[in-house]
Amino acid sequence: MKTILYLCFLSSVGMAFGQNTIQGTVTDAETGDSLSYVNLYIPHLEKGTTTNDSGNFTLEGIPSGSHTLVCSFIGYETKSINVNIPITESLSIALTPSAIEMEAVIISTPFHKLQSDNVMKVEHKTISELRSSGSVTLADGITNIAGVNAVSTGLSISKPVIRGLSSNRVLVYTQGVRLENQQFGSEHGLGLSDAGVESVEVIKGPASLLYGSDALGGVLYINPERFADANDQSGSVNLNYFSNTEGYNTSLGYKSSGNAFKFLFRGSLAAHSDYNTADYRVTNTRFQEQDFKAGLGYQSTKFKTEFRYNVNHSKLGIPEEIGLQSTDKSPLLPYQDITNHVFSSKSKVFFNNSKLEINLGYIYNSRQEFEDEHEHEAHDEHEGEEEADHHEEHEEHVAEEAALNMKLKTANYDVKYHLPIMGKFETIVGVQGMHQTNTNYGEEELIPNATTNDLGIFAMSHIHFENFDVQLGARYDNRWLNIDGGENLNFNSFNGALGFKTSLFDHIIARLNLASGFRAPNLAELTSDGVHHGTNRYEIGNSNLTYEQNYQTDLALEYKSEHIEFFVNGFYNLVNDYIYLEPDGTEIDGEAVFNYVQNDAYLYGGEIGFHLHPHPLDWLHFESSFESVTGKLKAGNYLPLIPANSINNTIRVEFDSKKLKQTYAFVKLQSTFSQNNVGTFETATGSYNLLSAGFGSTVSLFKNDLSISIAGTNLTDKNYISHLSRLKPDGIFNMGRNISIGFTYNL
Template structure:
């Protein structure tokens, strides 16, 4: 592999200084006016510019090859064209006025197309739009995406749920690499802060073709903020205040690009006290989060590379029962102290009409959980790991000043270290075929240092090989692909397991009538059992049960059918997405009626399961009042075991209906203005598993407005939003505090600003 990479690097360097230029103009299709400040972006090259006052643009120092060029501007339909560089003629683009929101390139799928050109259905939302709705955390914000929910423990801990599947059945990607942070645990959240993230993409359904094991339920793909355009610099700082938790989050960033080099830095801090309901504050839902991101990039004609680093440190209270009523922000016992490091490298070598993408990642998750009954004399004293003692030092600020650090020790202390790679070669386009082949893999070690042990010390290795093609026909686009994966798990105490799987996918997109598009996708996926499911033997304090693993578990294997219908014209958008997901060897916990150490005993078992449902909705912006928007969506999912009783699966979100009225406006002193009123209705969830209780329905009213004003010749964005404005007392079916009858958050007013320098 090293010899191959060296040879490819040599070929690239031999033609580094071959420079190409593209230029052209952008006009309004309705009146032929020249358009100023149109965004022009080449996603494959990550280079862009904008038109000048005469509608003219120019981009230099481009490698030869075939590339998509994206033209976008507010108030116009986004346009994507394919060009072959070098090109000697000027490009002339006419943009069509439209009230439809600007589209962006989908990054999580391999061919990097606009969603309307994509065969797979992918939901994409900007972090800006999620924050404008008053989201407290990233895990809270993603619940505004159709088909996505979150299993929560208070406000600080949230796990993404895609169409009823979560934990190790949903993969999270950040900075282009797979995020590993002990996601098997019911109280193990994302560990990623929204600062420095530009947008979120969601692949619903099996994505094993693209990502391998654990993408059985879907993928949450977090796109980092872009570097500055060449020759430009920018900075910003922002702050948000949340009335319910009397909390705040702040962040500041700076980025610059000059002479082929790019740099960016961003830091953020968030602190919240216990969240409030109409009747009480929920004890120990308080938390503190610090986050720092940095990046450096270098780009020349035939080669580009970037390195990014993110460190996130969180101290999260774990609520158990109602107690102290205060607005203190220092977590009580028990609490988690987590430091997550993500280092990623993303490089591309450009050849004539082809390219090689190399993504490398290293994730270091240092997780501690503190409880009252544990003492310092046994902390971090496992002889087997003396070589890692230099990693064990933690700064005093990581420990609560209200606790006696001399007598506290981590009851649970796990270090998860993951190195992964993703190498893809984009072959030269052959007629109607765009084809990508690649290899992906992961090497992961887990080590224990605390007094308790949830999962044993172990090493996991993944390797996968894949191929996929996008075929352009006159009236349809087809995508096909196949993949083989192998995973080995070696436990220190002697258990050795190996899992293999072959998966494939087929999709087609076509227009069956004017403005009516249909997408049909068929895909298989798999998930190898995790360490907890294979090897658990002991009390799980967070779940109050004694769990027993099963080393004979087989891989979960699923097959999903997705059908999507979309109608879109200048003033109306309709969509209907339906799915049926059949899972063989579905792994679940079941009690056997016995008790150990006062905890009920649960065993890991397997049975076949099925999930089905979909999302349906419309978006109306009537002529001639295009500034007025009516939006409505309905989401539903049902999950069942394929047993004799046809019983329901646990943690399936309730059906929900969302209705929103939104207005957009621009004034001479107030730009990009908006206001909205939203009513979310969750229906009764009576389709529950044997060990769950029914959950009543509820309706939540939200509203907000915002816009941009000029302050000292710079843009100041202001947002004000309110959630649960009627202060409704309710319990979400996916709240882990539901068993104790503890309500979700009450009324919350969010005040926010972002000032750009």
């Protein structure tokens, strides 16, 4: 570690010499005309620029070595080229016209490649895409990604589900570090705002090789807002209104970059009333959120670092039954009061042909829950408003001390060394770890005071052959659990991954990935012994649980031409010693007793998608996708919380003009099938169809861009219940018709 710190110090203060520069011109491959405002970006440096009116560009301060330069522009194929620095000649880059959308650079996998170059299939969506669909929250928005769903408790509390796996089986990364916020609880939400977020990536399948325990089912990777390009600055104001909840979210941000230093900040506020159905408002689904993000970066030729901070504070109502009918935005009892602090730093030291990455994080999560001692019967709108004032007075008296008060403190580190490229081999070796303490301060305890330590060592290589690529790696992990008043537990596992990508025929790419993953049991599964009020069960843990070990096979076929895209993704996931709750037929304190047990399980399914943009109507898009997951225990019973099969059909138009830029409109029909394959204590769910539509455009106002979007979801005001809704046992409907209006003004 002393050697690493010494290298970082030398790099930051004494290596500003050797300022390498990349210069070039970007043209149309068919006409030879120069292209203005083309985006050029080096992913691992997070450094970019755009071409000027003559199609020329300059990138300064580039370290020696091999770099990937990505060129993207609307209406053209995204191009990725390798540039060896130092370079003396000017680059001439020709882009091919295409109706296919621009490709994204994938950050969550270690080699930072375009999706077409990636051996592992990764889904990518920008926040602007998710917002345009009418999503209210970030957790709501990610359900628009194929293979991704959410276990929800109203609007404010949602947990990502990837191909049927959730909670501690799905790892969330934000600002480059793992997010730890008591994700073991199904009623514990994501705790992140979409303000100050650039995009979302989803790895579907075991990613334990890259991220360790808890990534057995996949990874949700949240990419923060980029810094401004060198010697540039910008600001923006965003405002969104939602008719269903009479709610809003708004944010203000500014960023500026010089040659070496850069900074940004963004603050946001959100508040929503109880969501409405065609028949009633769902009492206490209201919530409030405040969020602030800031970043500071420095970059020289040999050294790059950035520090980011995010604080998110939210008050989330916990719905129990249909009661007070009002549009107040202050949560009633019971409610959660959650504050999450995320500190992160990302540093890179560049050598001649290699680099060292050091990512450090500290997460402080404060979770408080205030309980309600009284139940409320349904009222009409007028009676509900009269009683609301009395209830608020009651809250002030009762909610002085939290019944549940937990503090989770997590420090983690991730150090990777990218070895010099040797022929066809790109290789990374690394070490990752975590130190975590959980402390209780309230009367109730869901999980005990405990200390967790993780250590993982791994290596992986990407091998480039003429007609195919291979990616392989291995990893060893160890987790130590020290439980206060209990025993010390240890879990360790070896895991590996092997992937292939090749072009079978013209325009057809095939990917085959074989991977194993593991998950150590969480504290709730090991130590529970009491009533879990969020689920109305008496849960009993099992300290003899072993870790889960899975083996997954993924096969993906993708056809892409200028006007037609088609993909088929299939998977089979075997999970040994799957941990789940099973009722034993007894009761304690009037609640049914559930025990944590283990059994082998398997999941299988996949996604199929089709996209047509016919010539010469390149502005017209037809999109259709189907997703399916089946999960069963080896004993024959179905797994709980498996999403129902669904089909999404979308018609979309896109066009640009001098006055209306980035203009679009869409109509979407989501058809969800009935879910009759249910777990032991689940009920079946009926089928339903949801109609959505929206449009948006960007206009010039006072010489700056103003983006306007309008979207409507559940336009027919359908009464329906999602199979993954935790309000399903009470027969409470999901949200009805909602019209959202959004404005973003660039300062």
